[in-house]
Amino acid sequence: MKASKNRKKVDLDLQNTINFPLISVISVSAEKDPNAPSECLSKCLTPLAKLQRSFSYVFNNFEKVCDLLEDGAFCARKCNQEDQTKFYQYTTFYRIHCIDYEEDIQEHLMCIAKAAADADLVCKDKCKQAHKVEKNASKETKMKKECLTLECSTLCYFDELAESCPEARNVLLKINVGQVHSMASGVHPITMEKMLPECRNLHNTEYMRAKLLASSSSLLMDHTPSETETEERPVITA
Secondary structure, X not given: OOOHHHHHHHHXXXXXXXXXXXXXOOOOOOOOOOOOOOHHHXXXXXXXXXXXXXHHHHXXXXXXXXXXXXXXXXXXXXXXXXXXHHHHHXXXXXXXXXXXXXXXXXXXXXXXXXXXXXXXXXXXXXXXXXXXXXXXXXXXXXXXXXXXXXHHHHHHHHHHHHHXXXXXXXXXXXXXXXXXXXHHHOOOXXXXXXXXXXXXXXXXXXXXXXXXXXXXXXXXXXXXXXXXXXXXXXXXXX
């Protein structure tokens, strides 16, 4: 893996010029619309956009994914400032894991990588079934369902991974809260006000923290330690 110190330097260079609404998934559109990535930006995003979108892939190929993010960041520096802003926006999910919390993740990577495959299966099925979207649904209804699905996925992945890797619970909580905070900090108050309540919740740090803590508390109550489990559970502090 390339030195994390170098990755942090690239990220800080971008932060000097960037303050933009953040999203967690890359989406490179081939359509010719005002928001579509430029040719320069598309070139930088394509390697990341081709990655399999699953937690299992990301955590089982962590070094590769983070190195691709670093390469993409260097590539984006050759683009204009607007494109650099968009690169920072589109790669939030990878940036949070590879830069902001890389050292924390490394300590628990083996356990999380092993648990991620089952988490992918459980959460994709659970959240899609819970928030199905009819083909003839209105645009507003589809957006509402998408935001509810994302909230469901966030909580589900946290539950599944924290249950399998209890020692990583604090780290997982910090990552999720950190990502929500990053998203919220880049959204203009007027834009936030115009969002559907279900989507606004995803940008509400206190709302999501409370949801995650409630979810975690339920996990702790449901799990009764055996006599051989003598180690003290980590206290959630995020």
